[in-house]
Amino acid sequence: MSDVPPPIRVVLPDGQEAMGRLHARQQTANGWRYWTGIPAWQNVDEDGTVGPGEYRVWLSPEQAFPVDGVSYDDVVTRRLPPSEPPRATWAFAVQRVTNGRGRVTGTIVHEYECEDSPRGPSELDAMQALDALAQPGARACKKCDAAKVLEPVSGRTVPDDDEHA
Incomplete structure (x- = not known):
């Protein structure tokens, strides 16, 4: 398993695309969500020094897309537990x-x-x-x-x- 999360394409609110990193994915009752890190500048000390940082956010499938040729097999994946089949009821x-x-x-x-x-x-x-x-x-x-x-x-x-x- 790589220490560097795989890249993922992210659509920003203004429609621009950026490359981010996929840290995890989680299945919910409404579909999948992707824990995505987007590179950003941040203040690193009280003097106002700026350094690289990462903004992390859960994104929907409409906001995050796989990169062709990239494997996501090692990404932490949380699936919903399988639902139990309906039990037969007799009357x-x-x-x-x-x-x-x-x-x-x-x-x-x-x-x-x-x-x-x-x-x-x-x-x-x-x-x-x-x-x-x-x-x-x-x-x-x-x-x-x-x-x-x-x-x-x-x-x-x-x-x-x-x-x-």
Whole structure:
């Protein structure tokens, strides 16, 4: 790694271009920023003696440009941590099974988008679906993913020959 930061082209506020040095780069939620040093004169003592100095500022990609043929591989680079992929969320619904005379004889837990799901205003999350599945006479639908998702967690399985579940 070189002790001298690599050159970078800088556009000044009045439109002029100057050569600066790239000390670091940082990724932000809004894009990249470049910690750039621009050479300038500065007072070096109380007598008014002037010597070389450097003005450092964070610049945007519109204000700082790479120089052709220059490698920036050794520049300190801070990237944002990788974002976590969205977690799948499951929604479920409970279908009440009746005996034909209106008496509830059991329940079937469906994935909310299942064609047999009784869609309504109340979706259940996975924990609520597991609670519903733990009730006597409850089973998970085998037509949708409810059985695949819930049965391994609940420890309950229903034989594949069940006519609806």
